[in-house]
Amino acid sequence: MKRLAALLPALLLLQAAPALAADTPYAMIHSPSTGTSVPLNTPLVLAGGAVNGESGGVTTVEFSSDGVNWTSLDARTETWSTVLFPSVPGPVTIWARARTASALGAVTASTTIHVGGSTTPPLHGDTKLVLPPQPGHPAELDPDLAAVELGLRTRFDRAGSVPAVVLRRGGYTGPVTARVWGPDGTLLAQQAAPGAAHSQRITFATPVPVQPGVDYVVSYYTPAGGYVASEGYFLGGVANAPFYAGVEAGVYRYGEGGGFPTETWNASNYWIEPIFRP
Structure with missing residues (x-):
């Protein structure tokens, strides 16, 4: 009986120990x-x-x-x-x-x-272009303080409209102006927006009609830089239906008041994402 009594605490400890969870990555x-x-x-x-x-x-x-x-x-x-x-x-x-x-x-x-095909997967209402994180290409605060227009060149796989954009704010948190440009640089819409500290959705007064297979640019103007950028992001195209943003899709233009952005730098992504409405 004494030997059994001595074993009981050890047995209880064994029973109380939780089983290790199997790895299921x-x-x-x-x-x-x-x-x-x-x-x-x-x-x-x-x-x-x-x-x-x-x-x-x-x-x-x-x-x-x-x-x-x-x-x-x-x-x-x-x-x-x-x-x-x-x-x-x-x-x-x-x-x-x-x-x-x-x-x-x-x-x-x-x-x-x-x-090399042409497909239009089904959509269910408004869809935002999701630009996934890429290791080695982090979103970093840029110390640049110059006035600049920052944009994304993208195309769509079907006709629809762009009712809004979402942008990731950087060190500058004051007012900005969001814009949509046609392939030839025609300004199709713009919308002033108040300051914000983090991500910001900017909705246009009227959704901007877009056609398939045509390059549009969505952008925003910041009068004092302070933006977020990921260098080396657009070394390849990002394809998330109904959007396709190709190589060097991130574009910019320096100057007071901004303007149609066409310049590129090291395949950078400036973290402005359009919303598509079918």
Whole structure:
């Protein structure tokens, strides 16, 4: 009986110890969106995220376009990205799976793109262009204090309108002016907006009609710089239907009062995202 009594505390401790959760890493693909069309022989951003519940510890994400050959990417920040070069026309499906130091997760994400095609995946109401984070290309505050117009060149896969834009504010938090420009630099709409400290949605008085396959520019003018930029972001195009923002899609123009932005710098992204209404 004494020996049994001595063993009981140890047995209770063993029973009380919680079981260690098994690693189940989960990969996601944020861009390109499934069903979208991308140009042939043009660099394309592939970007996503990865999680492993509360355990964390994701190390890499692997992606494949045939389910047999896999390419590994660093995902220790729980984000990942690379630039592809689609060179064969037709539909392509990309799969993704995540790893930790001790486990390879199942395939948990896929997206099908149409290389060199023309598709219009279904939309459900207003859609914002989502520019996914890319490791190695962080959104940083720029100390520039000069007056400047900062924009994004993008096209749409169908006719519709742009009712608003969303921009990420930087160190300058005063009033700005949002604008939409046609492909030839014609000013289609502008809307003054009060100051804001963080992200800001600016709605135009009337939604701006847009046509498919035409490059438009959405921009905002800041009279004192103080913006956010991610250098090296647009080394490839970002394709999230109904939007396609190509290589060097970030544009700017210096000068009092701003104007149609056409200059580029190191594939920078200035974090202005249009909203599309079908």
